Structure formats: structure tokens, C-alpha cells
Amino acid sequence: MTPDISGKPPGKVIKFLAKFENRRSLSNRDGLPEYARAIVKNIGQAALLACFLLGTATGYANNAPVFGGGAVSSASVQENNATAYDFSATDADANDVLVYSLSGNDAARFVINSATGELTFSQAFDFENPTDAGANNGYDVNVSVSDGNDTVTQAFALTVTNVNDPPAITSGGGGSTAGYVIDENATAVTTVTAQDDENSTLTFSLTGGADAAKFEVNATSGALRFSTGHTAANPTDADGNSTYEVIVTVSEGVGTDTQAITAVVMAPPIKLAGAEYFVDNDPGEGNGTVLQAADGAFDSEVESVAPADLNVTGLSEGPHLVGVRYKDDN
Structure with missing residues (x-):
């Protein structure tokens, strides 16, 4: 009896032949001579090995990841905007774990979620102050996805456009x-x-x-x-x-x-412009003895005079009244 394996994928062929070989061995174990049972067993094992090698050589051992529709090659975004791009991929091999990564001149300006493939910006892009490698508001990055055996890469070019900034x-x-x-x-x-x-x-x-x-x-x-x-x-x-x-x-x-x-x-501050003094009797404005400012000039709102400027020579013994008159710049 020859097994029919036409039209079956290698993986299913392997399982089919394994069952077939097992049935042959069990059903004829007692009815065949020892050398015949050995031949049958060797033929089954050879068929299994041939199918495995056939599957590896023709690419059936692994399916490469495939990017989804969100994995665009280019896009534009207004400055100072936060936008995310979907670079998720699928893999026909259900048990494969996909890992995403970045490379390229401006990879540092982006962030990729290694598990989901979501691409975002590491900073807000300012049109007036570009930080891309070419300093021209064109940011280039390569997004890669790997299943551990095969790696697929998508180039992505982002253009940052100007938005009017008010004065x-x-x-x-x-x-x-x-x-x-x-x-x-x-x-x-x-x-x-x-x-x-x-x-x-x-x-x-x-x-x-x-x-x-x-x-x-x-x-x-x-x-x-x-x-x-x-x-x-x-x-x-x-x-x-x-x-x-x-x-x-x-x-x-x-x-x-x-x-x-x-x-x-x-109103402007009133500054002192001069000072005079008199002893006992007021001779009238402008007729006293002139005093000098302690700092050398009358030019502020508050001034002081040096006591040494008061001349008491010739005064009689006893109490005396000393009057000081200041004049402002008005």
C-alpha cells in the first residue's frame, strides 16, 4: 500500500506518513519476517526525513512578518503636534513573537513600541528649529520587525510643516x-x-x-x-x-x-537746593549763614549738614536758639 500525499503541505505530509508508517508496523508486525519489518520501518523514516528537508528547502519552515496598512512610507505633520503611526505587522506563524526596532539618520527623534509597533515622536518638532540630520524638517527612519528568524524593514520619511506662530x-x-x-x-x-x-x-x-x-x-x-x-x-x-x-x-x-x-x-520729587542757619534772631530768608550739605551737594529729597559748619564764635554764655532753613528746587 502506497500513501497518497499529493496536494498536502509538508507539515501535514510528515504527520500523515508518521501515522501510515506506524499503522504498517503495527498491522504487519506479526505477519512479516524480521527483515521485511525493518524494510518497512526504514522506508517510513526515510519518507519523514525527505518531507522535512523538502519543507525547509522550499521555505515552509518559517513565514516572514508582513507590515499592515498603517506602515506608510511617508507622511507630513504640522509642527508642535503629537501624532502616532501604526507600524504593526502580522505573521502567519501563530506562535511567533514580533519585535519592533528603529534605525536610520533620525532614529533618535522617534520612539517605537517594541511590542505593538506604534511609532511616536521623542519630542515636539519645531519648524523654525529643525533637529533632523539634514536640518530641513525632513525626518528619516527605518522601522524593522522581526520574528526571530526573518526581519522586514519599512523606510519612513516624515515632513514637518510650518504653522503660523503669533507675535x-x-x-x-x-x-x-x-x-x-x-x-x-x-x-x-x-x-x-x-x-x-x-x-x-x-x-x-x-x-x-x-x-x-x-x-x-x-x-x-x-x-x-x-x-x-x-x-x-x-x-x-x-x-x-x-x-x-x-x-x-x-x-x-x-x-x-x-x-x-x-x-x-x-509729580517729580522735590529736591533740596540749599540751607542756611541763624542764631536767636531770624534775619529773613536768604540772610542767614550758608550751610553746606554733608555729602557736598544739595541734590536730593533728603539732605544733612555737618555740625562743624555751625559757627558759635562770639556767642554769650547761656542757651541760644539755632534755626536752620532749607530751600527746595521750586
Whole structure:
């Protein structure tokens, strides 16, 4: 009896012949001479070996992994976005464990889940500051999957595209608010400055604030000023407290940034300009004996004089009244 193995895969042929050879041996063990039983056994073993070698030679011993539909060769993504790509694969050999890995010029800019094949970024990509090997916002990486016997590789090219970044005001600490102290009758307040990553042309304007009508801004330079000077004694701001409020906006045509600015008008400090003294009788302003400032000059709000400047020569014995008169710069 000859077994029919036509059309059967090698793996099934091996099992079939093993059963066949076993049945032959068992059913004829008592009816065949010893040499005949040995021949039958050897033929069965030879058939098993031939089928195994046939399966190995024709590739039936292992099936290579196959990437799924998510394993694209290229893609694009906007800067500062976090995106994941599915490079999962399948394997016809059910018991094979698949392991994923990366290589290539920009492999360090990606992260691969070694068990699932999910590809992500190791950092957010900034169009204005590319970190790829070519410094051109084109990131190249090779994704490989292995089942322990065969390795399959897919090249992946990612292009990072630009997204408009709005300008940012940098003056006054760069925050959403800023404050300045302005002398009475002065008109200059500050120069509003801003930064734009795309180096676009910036335009400044007044867009709000209770006292916006009291201000002017240069659309090109950002110079902010009062339309007219103000005094602390006669405020004209909305609250009547010499605190003027305005909102300045900077734009590059698409994005904007704003800053609420407060300008407080204050009277200038009164500085001492000179001093004189008299003993007992006040001879009147400007007629006393001149005193010198201890630091050599009268130029601040608070001054002191050296006691050595007081001349008491010729005074009679007993108590005397010494008067000191200071003069300010007004």
C-alpha cells in the first residue's frame, strides 16, 4: 500500500506518513519476517526525513512578518503636534513573537513600541528649529520587525510643516500687563516691542483701555505716548487718580498679542537746593549763614549738614536758639 500525499503541505505530509508508517508496523508486525519489518520501518523514516528537508528547502519552515496598512512610507505633520503611526505587522506563524526596532539618520527623534509597533515622536518638532540630520524638517527612519528568524524593514520619511506662530510682546516684562511711572507733563510712556518667529512685519495699535483716547502709538515702532502731558494735581484719567489705562495690540496679519499698560503720572520729587542757619534772631530768608550739605551737594529729597559748619564764635554764655532753613528746587 502506497500513501497518497499529493496536494498536502509538508507539515501535514510528515504527520500523515508518521501515522501510515506506524499503522504498517503495527498491522504487519506479526505477519512479516524480521527483515521485511525493518524494510518497512526504514522506508517510513526515510519518507519523514525527505518531507522535512523538502519543507525547509522550499521555505515552509518559517513565514516572514508582513507590515499592515498603517506602515506608510511617508507622511507630513504640522509642527508642535503629537501624532502616532501604526507600524504593526502580522505573521502567519501563530506562535511567533514580533519585535519592533528603529534605525536610520533620525532614529533618535522617534520612539517605537517594541511590542505593538506604534511609532511616536521623542519630542515636539519645531519648524523654525529643525533637529533632523539634514536640518530641513525632513525626518528619516527605518522601522524593522522581526520574528526571530526573518526581519522586514519599512523606510519612513516624515515632513514637518510650518504653522503660523503669533507675535509676542516682549517689553514691560513680556507679560499680559505692564506698568510705568511718568513724570508730570511728560508725553513719552514707553516703546512696545515684540518678537515674531517668522520675522513678519509687525503693526502696533491701540485696541482698548479706559483711557485709550489719551494715548497715541506709532504703528511701526511701537512708541507709546500721551497725546498731551498731564499733572498729578489735575488728573484727566477715567478714574481721576492719575492712573491711565490702555491696551496695545501687535499683529503680523494673522496672529496677535496684547498687553494692558498702566501709566501713573506723578509729580517729580522735590529736591533740596540749599540751607542756611541763624542764631536767636531770624534775619529773613536768604540772610542767614550758608550751610553746606554733608555729602557736598544739595541734590536730593533728603539732605544733612555737618555740625562743624555751625559757627558759635562770639556767642554769650547761656542757651541760644539755632534755626536752620532749607530751600527746595521750586
